Amino acid sequence: MEKVIKLLTKYYPVYLSGLWGTLWISAATVLFGCLLGLLVALMRMSRNKVLGAVSHVYIEVLRGTPVLLQLYFFWIGLPKLVPFELSDTQCIVAALAVNASAFISEIIRAGIGAVDKGQWEAARSIGLSEVHVMTHVILPQAIKNILPALCNEFISTVKGTSLASVFFVGELMTSFKSVSSATFLALQSLTIVGAIYFTLNFVLSRLLQVLERRLMVSD
Amino acid sequence: MTDVILRTEDLKKNFGQLEVLKGITTEIRRGKVVSIIGPSGGGKSTFLRCLNRLEMPDAGKVFFRGQDITDKKLDISKYRQSIGMVFQHFNVFPNMTVLENVTLAPVLEKKVPKEQAREDAMALLCRVGLSDKAEEYPRKLSGGQKQRLAIVRALAMKPEVMLFDEPTSALDPEMVKEVLNVIRELTRSGMTILIVTHEMSFAREVSDRVLFICDGVIKEEGTPEQIFTCPHDPSTIKFLSMVL
Numbered sequence: 257m258e259k260v261i262k263l264l265t266k267y268y269p270v271y272l273s274g275l276w277g278t279l280w281i282s283a284a285t286v287l288f289g290c291l292l293g294l295l296v297a298l299m300r301m302s303r304n305k306v307l308g309a310v311s312h313v314y315i316e317v318l319r320g321t322p323v324l325l326q327l328y329f330f331w332i333g334l335p336k337l338v339p340f341e342l343s344d345t346q347c348i349v350a351a352l353a354v355n356a357s358a359f360i361s362e363i364i365r366a367g368i369g370a371v372d373k374g375q376w377e378a379a380r381s382i383g384l385s386e387v388h389v390m391t392h393v394i395l396p397q398a399i400k401n402i403l404p405a406l407c408n409e410f411i412s413t414v415k416g417t418s419l420a421s422v423f424f425v426g427e428l429m430t431s432f433k434s435v436s437s438a439t440f441l442a443l444q445s446l447t448i449v450g451a452i453y454f455t456l457n458f459v460l461s462r463l464l465q466v467l468e469r470r471l472m473v474s475d
Numbered sequence: 476m477t478d479v480i481l482r483t484e485d486l487k488k489n490f491g492q493l494e495v496l497k498g499i500t501t502e503i504r505r506g507k508v509v510s511i512i513g514p515s516g517g518g519k520s521t522f523l524r525c526l527n528r529l530e531m532p533d534a535g536k537v538f539f540r541g542q543d544i545t546d547k548k549l550d551i552s553k554y555r556q557s558i559g560m561v562f563q564h565f566n567v568f569p570n571m572t573v574l575e576n577v578t579l580a581p582v583l584e585k586k587v588p589k590e591q592a593r594e595d596a597m598a599l600l601c602r603v604g605l606s607d608k609a610e611e612y613p614r615k616l617s618g619g620q621k622q623r624l625a626i627v628r629a630l631a632m633k634p635e636v637m638l639f640d641e642p643t644s645a646l647d648p649e650m651v652k653e654v655l656n657v658i659r660e661l662t663r664s665g666m667t668i669l670i671v672t673h674e675m676s677f678a679r680e681v682s683d684r685v686l687f688i689c690d691g692v693i694k695e696e697g698t699p700e701q702i703f704t705c706p707h708d709p710s711t712i713k714f715l716s717m718v719l
Binding site: 372377378380382386388397473474 | 527529552553554555556557558559560562564565566567568570571579580583584613614625628631632
């Protein structure tokens with residue numbers, strides 16, 4: 257315990273910058289993962305067979321291969337594919353977001369599928385455009401259904417960012433590695449990082465619970 | 476011919492192997508109230524749902540003021556704004572307040588200013604006795620209130636035709652009356668109305684014309700007098716003897 261406190265007092269800037277890294281990598285992953293996931297879910301549900309097949313393959317490949325492999329793939333491959341400069345961190349965020357999108361898209365699809373068919377019909381019958389049917393009637397109800405599942409996905413996204421430490425892109429696990437190699441106090445440093453992760457996810461799940469309750473006002 | 480608002484021509488619809496509509500040809504005149512009766516599974520609801528293309532007919536045509544609405548190039552949501560529909564299971568939007576349910580489509584699709592839409596909605600809600608529920612969510616409403624809300628939601632788009640698909644079938648008996656009263660009032664306002672119903676006395680009272688649909692075709696049609704007092708078709712006679 258003493259050593260933990262010693263580490264904290266001496267190296268707190270390292271942990272703080274690690275926390276910051278984890279926070280923004282997570283936020284970017286969740287944001288882009290959700291947007292991409294929504295797009296993939298809509299493709300998957302569209303009547304267009306090509307879009308459906310493409311999204312199906314996309315989901316299966318991303319679910320069927322290890323995240324770490326995908327990170328390497330993006331880290332090595334993405335800079336060769338795009339005509340502009342990409343930092344390691346950007347490659348990693350892209351990989352994490354793409355990976356998360358596969359899972360999020362399936363959650364969204366299930367949520368949309370769970371909305372009563374009558375809601376679609378009623379929304380169409382009053383003359384709403386297909387876009388408005390989705391944005392004003394179906395998605396708000398779907399999001400309420402899927403919030404618990406999304407919460408799980410967000411938490412596993414936060415934890416998943418630890419894999420980025422393989423590429424030393426500056427998040428909590430990277431902080432652990434730097435501090436423990438400088439001090440040889442691996443277990444203590446790990447404890448600190450573990451506590452931060454736990455706190456982070458605890459707060460996150462509480463925030464989502466509050467959001468869930470606010471969305472439940474109509475029930 | 477000018478006062479024909481809806482016309483169907485040999486309308487057919489299959490669900491898989493099942494032929495639900497086997498060719499329905501009829502016309503609906505503006506301002507008339509037409510009841511559609513018949514046994515369950517006979518195609519009444521499917522016929523109604525083809526009129527606003529919630530079901531796409533497999534063959535045949537539907538004309539609204541002379542325009543073919545089975546044309547795939549037609550802006551269908553624009554067309555549906557002129558055709559209100561009320562469902563058996565209400566289908567009010569649970570994620571919005573009563574008022575928002577009503578103002579949603581006018582504001583989004585007709586670009587009615589929010590204040591104006593609110594005023595119009597309140598006037599309509601007042602007409603059906605729901606003005607005190609404007610800020611409530613639908614979960615707090617009874618079945619009858621939900622259905623009145625659904626009617627108002629459709630009316631808010633100022634449709635030229637209203638389709639009612641068994642509007643009282645999912646209601647508790649004590650709430651049927653309040654919904655029928657609203658529809659009755661509407662029939663007196665000159666609105667063109669098609670109503671699929673099992674409320675025979677109501678159909679008899681408000682209709683200008685009654686269609687008896689059975690096995691995917693119109694077996695018999697006529698004034699309520701003709702249909703209810705001296706039906707000719709054996710299937711109509713059989714059906715009426717069972718429900719009356």
